[in-house]
Amino acid sequence: MKSCTKCASECQEKEAKTPEGVAYTFYKCKACGEGIVDMTQLHAVAEKYREMKKYHAKVTKWGMSLGVRIPKEIAKRYKFRDNKEVTIIPEEKGIRIIPV
Ligand SMILES: [Zn+2]
Secondary structure, eight states: OOBOTTTOOBEEEEEEEOTTOOEEEEEEETTTOOEEOOHHHHHHHHHHHHHHHTTOOOEEEETTEEEEOOOHHHHHHTTOOTTOOEEEEEOSSSEEEEEO
């Protein structure tokens, strides 16, 4: 059991999402509502961010359109292939690209 650093009451593990949509867990005090993130939880979310940041890419102009280079590692992992069609799904903060 995790106890609150403010009032020493029992805390409950909860799940939340960062503004970037990264899921993480934290402890919320049942009495005062204080939110606590322990080292394990912090490392887990930091690791997720590291993974995300690894794949930053630049948008470049290709003729009349814009293109994004898909890193080799990602292409391999999700089976993107040259000349293969993908589905582009517009979402609130960006797009999702799914190999067909
Ligand atoms: Zn508390």
